[in-house]
Amino acid sequence: MPSASFQRCRRCVMDTSDPEIVFDSDGVCNHCHFHDQIRSRYILPAGEREKALEQRIRRVKAEGRGKKYDCIIGLSGGVDSSYIALKVKELGLRPLAVHMDGGWNSELAVSNIENIVDRLGIDLFTNVVEWDEMRDLQLSFFRSGVPNCDIPQDHAIIAVLLKAANAFGVRTIVRGLNIATESVLPQAWGYSAIDLRHIKAIHKKYGQVKLKTFPTCSILELAYYYAFKKITYYDILNNLEYDKDKAKELITAELGWRDYGGKHHESLFTKFFQSYYLVKKFGFDKRLAHYSSLVLAGSMTRDQALVALEKPPYDDDRMHLELNFVANKMEIEVVELERIIASPPRRHTEFPSYKSLLFSDWATRIRKFLK
Numbered sequence: 001m002p003s004a005s006f007q008r009c010r011r012c013v014m015d016t017s018d019p020e021i022v023f024d025s026d027g028v029c030n031h032c033h034f035h036d037q038i039r040s041r042y043i044l045p046a047g048e049r050e051k052a053l054e055q056r057i058r059r060v061k062a063e064g065r066g067k068k069y070d071c072i073i074g075l076s077g078g079v080d081s082s083y084i085a086l087k088v089k090e091l092g093l094r095p096l097a098v099h100m101d102g103g104w105n106s107e108l109a110v111s112n113i114e115n116i117v118d119r120l121g122i123d124l125f126t127n128v129v130e131w132d133e134m135r136d137l138q139l140s141f142f143r144s145g146v147p148n149c150d151i152p153q154d155h156a157i158i159a160v161l162l163k164a165a166n167a168f169g170v171r172t173i174v175r176g177l178n179i180a181t182e183s184v185l186p187q188a189w190g191y192s193a194i195d196l197r198h199i200k201a202i203h204k205k206y207g208q209v210k211l212k213t214f215p216t217c218s219i220l221e222l223a224y225y226y227a228f229k230k231i232t233y234y235d236i237l238n239n240l241e242y243d244k245d246k247a248k249e250l251i252t253a254e255l256g257w258r259d260y261g262g263k264h265h266e267s268l269f270t271k272f273f274q275s276y277y278l279v280k281k282f283g284f285d286k287r288l289a290h291y292s293s294l295v296l297a298g299s300m301t302r303d304q305a306l307v308a309l310e311k312p313p314y315d316d317d318r319m320h321l322e323l324n325f326v327a328n329k330m331e332i333e334v335v336e337l338e339r340i341i342a343s344p345p346r347r348h349t350e351f352p353s354y355k356s357l358l359f360s361d362w363a364t365r366i367r368k369f370l371k
């Protein structure tokens, strides 16, 4: 049962499980206010949006002249990246699809990726991460007790995308970050995946396997890619009419895409991590942030979100199987994984990082930019 100090935003569905949430006198939370701030800046009115899209695509094509590819797209097999693959082809771009295989792909994700590149005629570059290294790094994060145990996968994706862009002389990485479905993301629930110092600090303390080939990107490399090679990200979904359900229908019809159930569940690790680990160990239910983003974007009503939240974030029977699967895959006993989940949570700030130098996520970056 919620505690006496429990409070839920009266506009979205975020609540005091975000320890840093702040409410105004009307009971509306800081995430709603932040959404309003960035929405007016990043979501252009119809008409202007198409113009911005057209201009950017023209620029990407001009920069890609004489090269094999115009842009890099990350391809996970999920909704956002599959939809982007379809759209960039429709817009006449020549993308290179890049996939980071961290060893946790669901079968559906793999078949989605194969279908997409086949049907659209896109070249695919897959970086298969050395499993021993991925496993050791993920275990280090579990053992450290910090919330964001998806940092190893996320960091590898960022590094692989940037390295591919650099190798092929491509200036634009088209990504799926978007205000329509991801504007709410509590800072206290995690930490940025970009910070290699933080990753190394946790791995040094809890890891056992030397990282030899794991894809990484240091601050200096980042500076080189961004400032010297002028590699930029294009968050194309902000310039498109983006409704997740319609996008799903479209990619199902056009690309033979098949649904796997939840946001970011194309990775079996992420599925376990988001729908079980974070809830059980920290009380963080990512659905709150996701549904809140949808409510604020107008693609879900607050009542619909509240009804959806009545369902438990995971099914106890199925999770028992998943717990076994994850422990098995990570080559530890189930009791050890249970012990990790039951051990006291720790904060990312307890470990060295470049937090003061880097912004902790894209939202903070925008926030700082707006100041």
Ligand SMILES: [Zn+2]
Pocket: 009, 010, 011, 012, 013, 014, 028, 029, 030, 031, 032
């Ligand atoms: Zn709110």
